[in-house]
Each structure stands twice: as C-alpha cells, then as structure tokens.
Amino acid sequence: MEVKSVSRILNPPVPHMVGDGFRVHTFFPGGYDINMSPFFLMDYGSKINFSARKDPRGVGIHPHRGFETVTIAYHGAIAHHDSAGNCGTIYPGDVQWMTAASGILHKEYHETQYSLTGGPFQMVQLWINLPAKDKLGKPKYQAVKQSEMVSVDLPDEGGKIEIIAGNYQGIKGNANTFSPINVYNARLNKGGKAHFSFPENFNTGFMVIEGAIKINGSEKADVNHFIYFENTGTEIEIEALENTVVLVLNGEPINEPIAHYGPFLMNTEAEIQQAISDYNQGKFGYLDE
Template sequence: MDNTKQINNILKAPAPHMVGDGFRVHNFFPGGYEIDMSPFFLMDYGSKIEFSARKEPRGVGVHPHRGFETVTIAYHGAVAHHDSSGNSGVIYPGDVQWMTAASGVLHKEYHETNYSLTGGPFQMVQLWVNLPAKNKMGKPGYQAIKQADMAHVDLPENGGKIEIIAGHYEGIKGNANTFSPIELYNARLNKGGKATFNFPENFNTGLMVIEGSIKVNGSETAVADNFIHFKNKGKEIKVEALENSVVLVLSGEPIDEPIAQYGPFLMNTEAEIHQAIEDYNQGRFGYLEE
C-alpha cells in the first residue's frame, strides 16, 4: 500500500505587495490561493530582495492583533520587534520570533538599525497561526528562538540538517510551544541530501522552497519561491535536494472551528470582531510608542 502523501499543486509566488515600506511579500494564502492550511491562516513570503542603505529604518508602524499568533522566520536581513506587552527583540538570519497576540497586543516591526544603515539582501516568512477558541482571549506571549539554540537533527551522508522550530522530528522536540499540534521545520539540505517527513493524513501540509531546488516524492521538481501543497492522503514525503537548498516545512492539525476575520483580528464570530474593534478603539490593547 502506497503511504506517500500526494501533491495537490506546486504553486508559483503570487504578485508581490508591500506591507508598510519594509516588507515586500507574496501572499500565498488566504489571498493568493484558496487552499486550506489550517491552523496556518496566512503565509506572507518575502522573496529575496535588495534594500538600499537608509538612515531611517523601513518597516511597519504600530498596529493591533487579536486571536492568533504571528511567526516570523528570518533568512536574510534583520528585523526588530516591539509590542505593548513589553516584549522586544531582533531576529537575524536563521532566527524565529513567535508572538502570541491572543487577547490583544499592539506591535511594530522594523528593519534593525545596523542592517538598515548598510542595506543588503532581505528574505523572510511570516505566518499567522490560528488559535483555538478557548485560547483566543488568553494572555499574550512571546518566544524568541535563536538559530544557535534551535533543536536540530543532522541528516546522514552530509545531507544537511533539519532545524525543528515546532513539533518533533525523529524524536527531537522543537523549541516553540504551541496551542495545537504543529510541525514547523527549516530543512537545510546540501546538494544530494535526502530527508523523509511523516505527518498524519488529516494534517494540512506544505513545503515552501526558500532557496535552491528539490525533487519531491521522486517525481515532481520545485524551485525557489514555489510552494508545494499536499492532499490529505498518505503520510510520507520524500525530499531530495538537486542543489544546496532551504525548505520551510509546515504541517498542522486543522482547527475545525468557524473563522471570522477582519484586518488584524482573527476570531470565531462577527460579534467577537466588533468587540475587538471596540477594545482597540478604547485603548484596551495597551500602549506602544510609534
């Protein structure tokens, strides 16, 4: 019996748009393609771009979130974060910032000062991870995951390594704590390197090719800036790097609850959206200086 998780589609990057003046992103979902990746609600992929040197850092000013988590993964460049819960930090290439907005935070994201002054390549992924209804109004949180501290598994025959951001790979647990079952890895593969992944059939699964090119399940080829979306059939995915490659691996158990979304709010009902807007307008998300 074939246990291979079948490919649904290999998707090219949609046309980019700017978020603030610092983030040029391709929105693969929910805007670019109508695919179900729950518990991942949104994926903005910032393909590699060169930013010129600038004294005043580019970025996104103060804005609110409620009802979900933002996960920012850096590949090139550096981003500084501040939020109204008092959390702040900088992520550099290989680092991950996992912010739980939950009941509500204000935050801002900017190019880190020194990076802004020199400019250079910039490449990031931001995911919005939905929260179960019971956790949407919980306490905000923040997890800073440095690449140097990240759990990883070295692949055989100098094939590269799997960095485990969340979930488990070959029995090794990732650094991030999650509110629903999520597998999130960076597969850093050397040319010819091979990796096998196993996920439950009902988990929504995708691969984002950040760099290089890969062969999937021995047949289909995907190149940088492609997203591979899988069917909910089979469990096993085999990946082989045709050149040195970086692949973001996403898989998670769907959250089978209604969704109401308005801008930066991701709730279950329209009434909860109206409440979020009122709470924001009344200053209940705290204060954060521009």
C-alpha cells in the first residue's frame, strides 16, 4: 500500500467577516486553487474572542440552492433557523448539516446566552456540492450532537476519531450524504497516532484546528493550517506533537459542470438564472427576521 503524499501545506488566508458574527479564512475556493470536490467551500473561523453583547451577532436571512451547508462548532454556540421550519443550536463538538437542495432561506447567529457572556469562538463551515440528480430535491436538516456521535478509540490512549459522516475502519457516522464522503474530527493526545486509508482518487484535506501534527513521519503542520493531499496513494498517518484536533475531509469528486453565483451552486447558467427567478418569486419559503 502506497502513502498518500502531501501536495501543499496552506497558510490561513487573510480573514474577512461574514455578517458581523463570523470571522473566517476562506481556504477554498477563493483562498487557494485546489480541487476538494465534493467540498466546494471551506470557511474556517479560527479562534477569536467576541465581547459580550445583548443583540446576537450573525448572518441575516439569505437563500441557498444546489448544495449542503455543514457547520461544525469548536468554541462558542451557533443557532440556526430556516424556511423549512428547522431550528437548532450547536455547542462545541456539535454539527449542523443543512441540505438546501431545491431552495431554502436560513439565518445563522450566535446563541443568546453565548452572546450575553461572550468568549472564545471557533467554527468551520463547509459547502458540499450535490450531484445534479439531487440538486432540486427536498430540503432537510440533520443535527449531529457530539454526545450522539459515533467514535473509534485509538490505540495506546492516543485519542479518538469522531465520525461525523462516512465511515472509519468500517464504523459508520450518523450523517446521511448524497455522495461518498468522510468527515471526522480526529482528537489526539500528545504522541497519539491515527492511520487513515482512503481511495486513491478521493480528494483529501486535513484542517488543524488545535495543536500540531507530523504527517507520514516527516512533514509538520501547525494550528490553523490546511494540508492538501495528492490524488495518489491511499495511506496517511498523523502523529500529534501536542494535544491536537484535526478536521479530516475526504470525498469522491463529483465530475459534473459547476455554475456558481453567490448562494447558488448549480450545473448550468440557465439553472442559476432559474434559481434567481424562483428566489425573487418567493419560492424558497418564508422566514421571520
């Protein structure tokens, strides 16, 4: 079995604000020209302290069509409402998995109690593309609480792998997906090692959320850096140089045309125009401010 080599270790791009509640580094598609399909976008909110505030910060009502948004909380608390009637709050370790599909309105903001006290805030938001056949399906919402998350303990008290989606060593995570993907939180104790075996053609990237790791016994990646792997080989080993959290992203590419405009991710320009028309006609539902 051949090692999957590191292609690049990427520095965090210059951060920008999404609304007034999310300071993010967009690693892709804007920050770096890398192919992580079916993951279309990754906004990484590195750790920041927000001051206490009565009115919660966040992002107001906005539409989506043609993909899924996946929000993973590491510090702080994030609330969600959408026009399909779904709502929820995620706390550190929890995940919100929203399938926009045919179209949805939603808003995301700091949870009320967190907003009143302030404190550290850290999160990741992914946009996961949907295959063409699923882009106009019914919207849905999956709440994946850390307390209910399937995990695999690593040898020698090295830590554990939390399986958000996909499977690790044959153990399946809770989230349902539309194409083959693996999303894990690898929570490693200092000196702990984790081994991954992925199909050669799947796109793979690791985001170092906390700590630092050595990859395949050689290259080092520090906190807030993204490791982008080659599409050759299958085997990856990481070793924690201190207590570490790594977000693992791996998936089979969706080899279909992409048309992207703002919050819409479709296959053709005509479908983008239809999405804009449907949104303007109120076909994405209604959501209170």
